Amino acid sequence: MAVTVTTRTGPAATSASVTRVSTTRPDQTSLGARPTATGTRFALWAPGASAVQLCLVAEDGGERRLDTVPADDGTWQLEVPGVGPGQRYGYRAAGPWEPARGLRFNPAKLLLDPWARAVSGSLDLDGAVRDHLPGQPGRIDDADSLGAVPLSVVVGEVPRPRPLAGPRPTDPVVYEAHLAGTTRLHPDVPERLRGSYAGFASPAVVQHLRDLGVTTVELLPVQHFVTEPHLVAKGLTNYWGYNTVGFFAPHAGYSSSGDRGGQVAEFAELVSTLHDAGLEVVLDVVYNHTGEGDRDGPTLSFRGLGPEWYRLDAAGHQVDVTGCGNSVDTSHPVVLDFVLASLRHWVTELGVDGFRFDLAPTLLRDDRHAVDLHHAFLAQVRTDPVLSGVRLISEPWDVGVDGYQVGRFGRPWLEWNDRFRDDVRDYWRGAGDVRRLATRLAGSTDLFDPTSRGTSSTVNFVTAHDGFTLRDLVSYHHKHNRANGEHGRDGSDANRSVNHGVEGETDDAGVVAARRRHARALMATLLVSAGTPMITAGDELGRTQQGNNNAYCQDNEISWTDWSKPWSDLHALTRELLRLRREHPLLRPPLHPVGRPVRDATGADLGRLDLAWLTGAAAPSAPGGVETMTEQHWHDPHRQLLGMYLSDAEEALLVWCHCGGQTVDVPLPGGLLGTGWRLLLDAGGDSVLVGGRLRLAAPTVAVLQSTDLPR
Known part of the structure; x- marks a missing residue:
């Protein structure tokens, strides 16, 4: 592919140009900002750009703009002497402005480095959203305000986390937790550490996990994410974090050590602490879409570097099989390499033990957007010397055609089983039947082939971050989501819940007793079933979200774990069930029991x-x-x-x-x-x-x- 590249020195273009031909895929390990003995080497992949400037940002917000040099593999490179860890930077990329074709090169945009190992700052609405002036399609904005966009940060060497103490669990029990919400209200976590990596690593939290008996902590997204503009306009935030822009970077908002690289070391120390306690660390990762949203969303990084990143239809419109405005195109080899490189980074550099892939079928879609169960992503993960040895969990559905793929990922994958959730909820509310209950208790052989898959393949859950908590499941018949600012239209209406005669919290002792008994039966069913159980953090304490079943934007007491008024009976039962599960292998058979x-x-x-x-x-x-x-x-x-x-x-x-x-x-x-x-x-x-x-x-x-x- 021949591309004409115009070099620039400062804001104005010069008359010099160069033609280059992209013949190879870039080496992913060479991309990003890499400190050297004398400075830092920067490399960015943007094969369709005509010029790329590296912008070094000073403490006062001033920029030092430097021209980068194109290479034959589609990268732009530059080594800058005297630049070291902590330096903030971004890129400005020039090139065609044809949004209908997915081309949004705009040197007025200061772009985040997709390979940045740390991110500083966050997104606001002042100048960061629009790609052109209202009413003037094709025109570009004035330069972004630096306060409006996140900036990349050069990161130095970080000591690798300590390895997991003891063997990897062969019968995992997953604890799905929000890193910040778990500690915001914890009385035994120092106030300055609440909501941070260091706070989650506090002895009180780690001891709770060990005493409970879980083996695997699955953290909701901790890769750097931004809040969508429509939420910012409402005064809300993306609490769950499923809106990633920094796929190599720990989220800066969870750092108690600042956002100039301290977040990386702090995250690594969290991993070490959990490993010391014998706990696996699994990350919930979102490679199916990015935080740039739909075509009216902000250009923060990928969109400004070329059309290769996103799925586009024949008319150049974004294909959305995620419900989030865009879909990452892993049928492009460099984009697939990017995803795999990011995963390896979190394993080799930051010590994590595995991943749960949000909307995983999106990653398996081919160049025609169809789900391909022989996709290169599955093949490469299965054979990769790093990734083949980690725990792999899929959310095996997206919102596109043929997006429901439960039971079809094959070994070594574990898969979320929503049929377990639905059938168990139905049975205990008196609306199910014993056939479906038995199938779920015995490992869901209708979904997971017992001749080729072990029982651990099914990740059983009654609740998850998305939906009612366990307490709310037995306390509310309807969702109560008005705090989300969408007039109660968001969130599922198919909750399979009961309120035992009163909607919401009550002082009626009989109703409360019935609810607690119902919750204990649900927890017990989960933990005596064949498969990999997943407990939602706080369920063992009777955490409530006040009936909100879509609390993705509630970074407040609605979502945070309240440690002050636990359902102690449920907590004690959960501990006892997990003890029985450890001591009695029949409750965790490796093969499906089928009447042999x-x-x-x-x-x-x-x-x-x-x-x-x-x-x-x-x-x-x-x-x-x-x-x-x-x-x-x-x-x-x-x-x-x-x-x-x-x-x-x-x-x-x-x-x-x-x-x-x-x-x-x-x-x-x-x-x-x-x-x-x-x-x-x-x-x-x-x-x-x-x-x-x-x-x-x-x-x-x-x-x-x-x-x-x-x-």
Whole structure:
């Protein structure tokens, strides 16, 4: 591709020009700002630009503009002596101004370096949004105010985080947490550290995680993000952070160490602290779109460097399969290289243990925007020497055609399972059926092929950051989102929630008791199911968002974890469930239990199955003297009781789920299925063993163990 490049010295163009041909893809490790022995080497990929200026920004806001030199691989490079860590900078790129073709080169825009390892400042509305003057298409603005745009920062060497203490968890329990919101109200975190990386690393927070028994902390986005202009205009902020502009940079707003590179070291120390505690660190990452929004959004970086970054249709319009205004085009090889380089950076330089990919199917779309399950992204991640060894979790849907891909990512991926969420919620509100509940309890073999995928492939959850909290799920029938400024139109209307007779918070003791019991049953179902469980931070404490099921823009008490009034019973139950899960491998089987005969070490059949479903009735002539589910039972729409029998050569467990309103007496198995049953856990707290039967109060989940198992 021949490109005419006009060099510039300062704001005015000179008459000099150069023609270059881009023949190779750039080496991603050479891009960005790299300190040298005498200064800093800068390199930027912008193959369609006619000229690129490096702008070094002084403390008083003044700019020193330097011409960069084009190379054959589409990069613009310059080494500047005497420039070191902490220096703020940006780029101004000249070239064609044809927005209809995705070409928005505009030297009036000071652009963020996509490869910047740190970002200083944030976006506001003063001059940072419009690409041309109103009513004058094709004209460009005056130069941006430096207070309006984020700036790149040169970062020096940061010590690598300490490795994970102990082996990587083979049976992860994920704790999805907002880094800032977890500590904003924590009384034992120093006030100056609340909401920061250092605050999350505080002993009080780390001890809570260890005591709870989770293995993996999944942080909502911590790559540098900006708030959308429409939220700024309303006085709101993007709290969740799904609006990334700095894919190599820890978010500056979470730093207690300033924004000139201190955020990088502070994040690295957080990783070290969590690793020291034996906790994995997984990042929720957003490579499907950027913070530049739709065609009317701000030009902050990518859009001003060329059309290669975004999916465009034949008319040059942005293709949006994310619902966020744009879609990153990983069918372009350099863009794909960029994503992979960013991921490697967070692993090799900042020590993280894995990633959860927001709207992951967007990354698998080909040059015609169709989902391709053989996409180079999947192939390269699977074989990459760095990325193939980390934990990979997909949110396996986007909003485009064929965007729902649950169960189709293949090994080694784990995948969010929204069917688990929906079916478990339905059962416990009395609107589901036991067939779907059983499928979810046993690892969702309808979605995850048991011949090629282990049970850990399904990431089970009842709640997530997006939607009601666990407390709100049992306290509100409708969403209450007016604080978001969209007249209550945002957020899902399909919540599968109940309020137990009163909408919202109440002092009615009976209603509160029913809600807590319902919440305990939901948490217990999550943690006795085969798969990888994910707990939303604060659910174990009874955190409420006051009925807001889309609190993405609420950086306040609506979203923050309130540590002062916990639901202590739910917290204690969650700890006990996670202890049982650790101590009893049958609750976390690596392979899906499907009703196989259990055999001893010699291969002899022990007369029981690895999975059986019980009705709760006696059957003297049946194995163990208990009745197993038949087709008639499975299709009974009024059935509210289900027993799950699990066994191997060493142990037998029995899990009862009862969502009805009446106490029932259920017989316990005998003979080869095991005898001497003891009650390990009852989520309701009032079920008892009476002779050879279990008096099961409702609603509840109960777990029993055979103390005399034939071997």
